[in-house]
Amino acid sequence: MSRRVLVVDDAIFMRTMISDILKKGEFEVCGEGATGAEAVEQYQKLKPDLVIMDIIMPDMGGIEAVKAIMQIDPNARILMCSAMGQQALVVEAIQAGARDFVVKPFQPSRVLEAAQRALK
Amino acid sequence: MDTAKYINLFVAETREHLVALNQALLALEKNPEDGPRLDEIFRSMHTVKGMAASIGLDFIADLTHRGEDLLDRMRKRQSAAAGPEIDTIFAVLDFLEEAVGLVASGQQPGQELLQRSRELGERIASLTEAKESAGPAKVSIEGGCDFKRIRPLMAEGSRIYKIRILLEQDVSLKSARAFLILHTLERDGKIAYTVPERHDLEAERFDRGFSIFLVSSQPDPQTVKESISSAEIEDIQIEELREESAEQALERKTIGAFVQLAQEKAKDVKVSVARLDSLMNLVGELVVWRERLKQLALQNGDPSIQDGVDKIALIASDLQQEVLTARLVPMSEVLDRFPRVVRDAAKGLGKEIDFQVSGRELEMDRSILQMLSEPIIHLLRNSVDHGVEMPQQRKQAGKSQVGTITLSASKQKDQVLIRVADDGKGFDAERIRRKVIDNGYLSADQASALSEPQLYEYLLLPGFSTADKVSDLSGRGVGLDVVKRRIEDMGGSFSMESRPGQGSSFSITVPLSLAIIRTLLISADQQTYAVPIAQVKETTSIRAKSVRTLQGRRMLQFRNRVIPLVSLSRAIGLTRESEPDEGPALIVDRHGSELALLFDRMIGQQEIVVKPLSRFLKGQKYFSGTTISREGRPMLILDLNNITL
Numbered sequence: 001m002s003r004r005v006l007v008v009d010d011a012i013f014m015r016t017m018i019s020d021i022l023k024k025g026e027f028e029v030c031g032e033g034a035t036g037a038e039a040v041e042q043y044q045k046l047k048p049d050l051v052i053m054d055i056i057m058p059d060m061g062g063i064e065a066v067k068a069i070m071q072i073d074p075n076a077r078i079l080m081c082s083a084m085g086q087q088a089l090v091v092e093a094i095q096a097g098a099r100d101f102v103v104k105p106f107q108p109s110r111v112l113e114a115a116q117r118a119l120k
Numbered sequence: 121m122d123t124a125k126y127i128n129l130f131v132a133e134t135r136e137h138l139v140a141l142n143q144a145l146l147a148l149e150k151n152p153e154d155g156p157r158l159d160e161i162f163r164s165m166h167t168v169k170g171m172a173a174s175i176g177l178d179f180i181a182d183l184t185h186r187g188e189d190l191l192d193r194m195r196k197r198q199s200a201a202a203g204p205e206i207d208t209i210f211a212v213l214d215f216l217e218e219a220v221g222l223v224a225s226g227q228q229p230g231q232e233l234l235q236r237s238r239e240l241g242e243r244i245a246s247l248t249e250a251k252e253s254a255g256p257a258k259v260s261i262e263g264g265c266d267f268k269r270i271r272p273l274m275a276e277g278s279r280i281y282k283i284r285i286l287l288e289q290d291v292s293l294k295s296a297r298a299f300l301i302l303h304t305l306e307r308d309g310k311i312a313y314t315v316p317e318r319h320d321l322e323a324e325r326f327d328r329g330f331s332i333f334l335v336s337s338q339p340d341p342q343t344v345k346e347s348i349s350s351a352e353i354e355d356i357q358i359e360e361l362r363e364e365s366a367e368q369a370l371e372r373k374t375i376g377a378f379v380q381l382a383q384e385k386a387k388d389v390k391v392s393v394a395r396l397d398s399l400m401n402l403v404g405e406l407v408v409w410r411e412r413l414k415q416l417a418l419q420n421g422d423p424s425i426q427d428g429v430d431k432i433a434l435i436a437s438d439l440q441q442e443v444l445t446a447r448l449v450p451m452s453e454v455l456d457r458f459p460r461v462v463r464d465a466a467k468g469l470g471k472e473i474d475f476q477v478s479g480r481e482l483e484m485d486r487s488i489l490q491m492l493s494e495p496i497i498h499l500l501r502n503s504v505d506h507g508v509e510m511p512q513q514r515k516q517a518g519k520s521q522v523g524t525i526t527l528s529a530s531k532q533k534d535q536v537l538i539r540v541a542d543d544g545k546g547f548d549a550e551r552i553r554r555k556v557i558d559n560g561y562l563s564a565d566q567a568s569a570l571s572e573p574q575l576y577e578y579l580l581l582p583g584f585s586t587a588d589k590v591s592d593l594s595g596r597g598v599g600l601d602v603v604k605r606r607i608e609d610m611g612g613s614f615s616m617e618s619r620p621g622q623g624s625s626f627s628i629t630v631p632l633s634l635a636i637i638r639t640l641l642i643s644a645d646q647q648t649y650a651v652p653i654a655q656v657k658e659t660t661s662i663r664a665k666s667v668r669t670l671q672g673r674r675m676l677q678f679r680n681r682v683i684p685l686v687s688l689s690r691a692i693g694l695t696r697e698s699e700p701d702e703g704p705a706l707i708v709d710r711h712g713s714e715l716a717l718l719f720d721r722m723i724g725q726q727e728i729v730v731k732p733l734s735r736f737l738k739g740q741k742y743f744s745g746t747t748i749s750r751e752g753r754p755m756l757i758l759d760l761n762n763i764t765l
Contacts, residue, residue, distance in 0.1 A: 068436050083291065090296035091322075100350055101300065109758040110351045117350055 003119055004030040004034065006048040008039040008065070009081065010057045014104075018052055018081075025112040036060025040068045043076070049079045050119055052111075055089045062095050070097040076116045081106075130171050131224040134216065137164045139453070141213055142460045144208065149463075152201040156322040158263075162210075166198045168216065172622055179229055179237045180219055185597045186244040187212045193248055208243055210460075216238055233665075266333075272310040279360055280312075281344055283332040286355040295324040301348045302332065308347070311334030326556045328354075394693075396447055396486065403436075403443045407727060408748050410436045440727075448632075451529050451536075452480035454493045460524060461497055465504040471510050472522040473504060481531030483633045484536055491610055492538065492630065495603045499540040500525065501624045502600070507624055517621065519543070525725030541625035547618040549575050555557050555584065576618060578604070580604050612762040613728070629761075637730060639757065641723035641749075642706070644688040645696065648755050650728050655760040657707045662718065664701035674699065676716045677706065683714040691717055691763045692742040708760045715763065730757060 005027050007016045012034075031046045033039045036089045037060045039053055045102045053067065055062035062080060069076045080101040090101050099118040102111050125720040142159045148154055187209060204496050213448060215237065229237075268282055276737035285293055285301060294379035298321045302311060311318075312333040316326050339346050341358045349356060410433050417429040441749060455477050466473040497631035506524030508514075515521050525542045552575045556567045561578065578584055582601045603626075604614040612630030631637065631654065639650035640659070676685040685705070699718075706717045728747035737743060737756075 082296075084292055087293050087296045087324075088295055091299045094296070094300050101293070101296065101352070113351050120346075 002028045003048070003049040004028050004054045005115070006031045006033065006046060006051045006053075007037070008033040008036075008042075008051065008053040008062075010054065010058070011035050011053050014054065014081070017106065019107065021040075021111050022052075022115065024108070025115065026107055027115060036062060036065035039065045039073070043069050044072060047073075049077065050115060051076065052081060053078060054081045055086055055093060062067075063089065063096055066093055066096040066098050079118050092095055101102065126175050127223060130175055130177075131220055133171060134220050137168050138217055138220070139456050140164055142210075143456050145209055145461045146463060148201055149206050155195075159197055161559065162188065162195060162390070164190055164202050177219075177223065178339075179234055180216065180223075183215065183237050183241055186241045189248055190244050199247065199322045205247060208247060210238075210464075211240060211243070268311065270333060271336060273310045273312055274338075278337050278467050279339065280343055281309075281332075281334045281336060281360070282359050282361050283334060283344070283348075284329065284355075284357040285348075286329045288352045288354045289328065291328065294326075297350075297352055298322070298326075298330060300350070301353075305334055305336075305344070306340055306349050308342075309334045311335075316691065326433075332708070333683065347518075380405055388500035391417065396443075397441055400447065403440050406436050407440055411726065430729060441671065444485075447485050448483040449486045449489060450480065451482045451484060451489060454489050454496070455527065455529070457493075458496065458500060458527060462504060465501055466508075470510065471504065471508055471764055473508055473525045474522050476524065476530070477525045478526070479538075482529050482531055482536060483629075488630055488632070489577050490611060492628070495606050495628065496527070496538065496540065498603050499628075501586060502529065502611055502626075503540060503542035503624070507546075507632055509545050513545075517545075519633050531562070531632065532629070534637070535629050536632050538628040541623060543623040546620045546624050547576055547579070549620065550580055552576070559584070572620075573617075577615065579616075594681070597685060608741075608762075611759065636726060637757075639726055639747075640706075640727050641726050641755075642704075642719045643721045643723060644687070644719040645694065647689075648723065648749065648753075649688075650755050650757045651706065651725065651760065652744075652757065653725070655708060655758075657709045657714070659722065660705050660707060660716075662702055662705045662716065668699050676705075678716060680716075681714070683707070683716055685716040685718065686720045688717045689757075691715075692758070706760075708763070710761060710763065717760075717763070727759070728755075 003026075005022055007015050007018050007022070007028050007029055009018065010104075015032050015034075019032070021027055023041045026049075030048050031042045033042050035057050036053075039051065039062075040060070042048075043051060044106075053062050053065060055067075059062050060068075066078055066080075069078060076097070079097045080098045081088060081104060082090050082093075083104045093101065141161060143159050144164070148157045148161065151157070165188050169188060172178075185665050186237060190205060191210065192198060194205060194445060200671070219233065222233065222249050234343040240638065253718060274280075277480050283305075285298075291297055298597050300316070302318065302321070312335055312761045314321060314333070315331045320326060321330055334344070336344060341360055345356050345358045361764050364705070373669075379410070413429050414433055417426045420426075423546065458477065459475050462473060462475040475619045503525050508525065509517065509519075513522060523542065523544055525540070526536070527540050529536055529538045531537075537728035549572045553567050553570070556570075556575065556578050557564050561567075561716050562570075567575075579600050582599070584599060584601065600616070607614040607628050610630055612626055612628060616624065616626045618624040638653045640653055640656060641648060641650055643649070660678070662676060662685070668675050668677065668682075670682075674685045675682045687696060688706070691701065703718050703720060704722050705719065708715050708717060726749075730745040730747060733743060733745055734741065737746075741762045742759060743756045745753050747757055749755045
């Protein structure tokens with residue numbers, strides 16, 4: 001059974017790319033969001049197996065979203081996307097409950113590997 | 121714990137490592153880019169350290185640990201593999217040699233030795249620390265286990281894991297990666313500490329690797345490993361640690377070290393030379409009695425006894441061969457020490473020398489090889505000291521600035537020829553001539569009549585030396601005369617050649633195996649002699665018509681050559697009224713010139729056990745030893761190398 005993933009990023013380009021990568025790895029993209037607020041809203045509605053979410057987004061950033069989602073579901077599995085130089089934010093996200101992170105530019109294999117690990 | 125046994129093993133193994141270390145270090149000095157060589161040196165040093173620590177030789181363990189530090193810096197290119205660094209490692213090796221000797225003799229290290237060990241340690245520290253402050257701060261990632269920081273976290277059933285993480289080369293956001301790992305581990309356990317410390321990890325003050333000491337209730341290390349494995353990690357190693365008493369720790373390390381040692385060397389057993397010698401003696405006796413038994417069985421004539429004796433004779437031969445082979449060691453055991461000797465001697469004098477060794481793989485009897493060591497060292501020092509000129513002089517003489525000394529070993533029948541040759545200035549014939557006159561050996565007239573080779577012979581006289589002042593090297597009161605005598609005592613021969621301006625060479629010929637030799641038994645004037653077959657070129661029968669007298673000397677027309685002919689008795693200094701013209705003869709080759717020796721009767725071949733000459737016969741140059749005949753009577757062994765006409 002394919003796992004259901006919620007992809008959250010403010011750039012359509014990034015969402016498309018992540019979705020394409022995930023589809024190759026037998027994941028089902030069950031929903032998308034462009035902001036932290038949308039992420040929380042979609043999580044509640046879809047109850048996905050995994051969330052892949054950018055750290056920096058308008059209207060509630062990634063870290064706030066992680067905290068909010070963890071409130072709803074302490075077992076939520078969240079994978080953060082980050083750019084180089086966002087070390088402190090990544091650490092914060094991990095403290096908030098994120099399971100792992102991938103660094104842009106993405107290597108498809110890395111994304112899939114991290115997604116699979118986060119679901120274990 | 122049987123420490124004595126371990127000490128013997130430690131001494132034997134360490135000595136092997138020291139030989140290898142010296143050799144490898146010389147190679148590294150020549151080629152500082154030789155990474156695998158450096159690794160080899162590091163591993164050897166590390167092994168010695170481990171062994172020393174295991175048996176409580178702390179002063180050796182400490183010093184080798186420091187040595188290892190320096191070598192590690194060389195590996196990481198934080199220190200140069202040259203100059204003072206290499207010299208320091210050499211100094212460590214020298215110290216270890218001395219310390220191991222002390223350990224072997226069962227003595228405790230004295231204050232002076234410990235002091236020197238500390239000084240050497242400081243010398244290394246000064247090399248490593250000076251560089252440390254210059255470069256970026258590096259923190260050692262290998263930490264011992266600090267139980268003081270672990271104990272407070274321990275609870276019933278909790279385990280201690282040491283987890284070693286190596287991140288990938290091109291890891292992005294490495295401190296975040298490290299943080300994630302620590303964070304994940306903290307879900308099911310407590311982190312006692314990390315190496316480097318956690319704040320260093322978070323501040324990205326580490327390279328790619330770090331260790332975590334985790335206290336966890338998880339009984340399966342694999343599960344722990346699984347929980348943190350993620351992208352960008354190249355390797356995770358996890359081991360469970362147990363707090364143990366000091367004795368337990370020592371026992372574990374010792375057993376571990378020696379079990380490992382035993383596994384590595386499972387095919388070899390170390391046997392003391394003394395034990396081999398006594399085995400050799402027993403086999404020697406057995407061989408003598410085998411011969412005697414053969415004789416008796418022959419006289420008795422009973423075929424069943426004959427059969428049994430033949431079988432035993434066969435087994436005895438095999439046994440003898442086995443023991444002889446067990447005594448054989450490759451010449452490298454001794455030869456490999458010499459590059460270091462030459463290097464040090466040359467360095468001390470400011471000379472540049474390329475030293476070449478060949479024949480390392482040749483095997484020969486252990487005891488002969490050991491006896492050869494000192495004479496060869498002497499010859500090498502002699503060549504460095506008196507042979508090879510200073511670079512400036514060589515340049516002026518139109519030679520390469522770098523002198524060459526070669527040491528070669530080669531097998532010739534059952535003898536081995538060892539040559540030490542240099543391309544230096546050769547013997548100074550005029551200086552020898554002056555010395556011959558000054559010391560009152562000859563008058564000026566007599567001396568001026570001597571040819572150069574004749575003059576060189578004087579170098580072999582006891583106490584005759586041409587060096588003007590005693591040097592640290594060869595001028596230790598031991599001259600070429602002593603080398604010659606040593607070699608001859610071993611049943612070997614020594615010769616030398618020299619060409620002014622082109623160099624000198626020294627040749628040593630010794631039997632490959634000292635203890636049992638194949639001989640021809642011959643009789644001359646009612647006396648039976650054993651002649652080592654190796655010294656005989658061939659045997660022949662002579663008729664009067666092929667003997668001529670030329671210039672008062674009797675010569676034999678042999679094949680298409682004419683060679684001097686003399687009776688064996690006369691050749692070994694016995695007087696006889698007339699010289700025979702017919703009979704069996706030995707053709708021998710003495711240093712390139714042939715000689716025919718007439719004798720009365722050929723008795724046969726026999727393998728004999730060489731016993732040293734009795735005191736009564738010592739100094740008698742025609743005999744190299746005695747043996748016992750099949751009939752149980754003593755016999756003399758001839759040394760044809762020393763026959764003169």
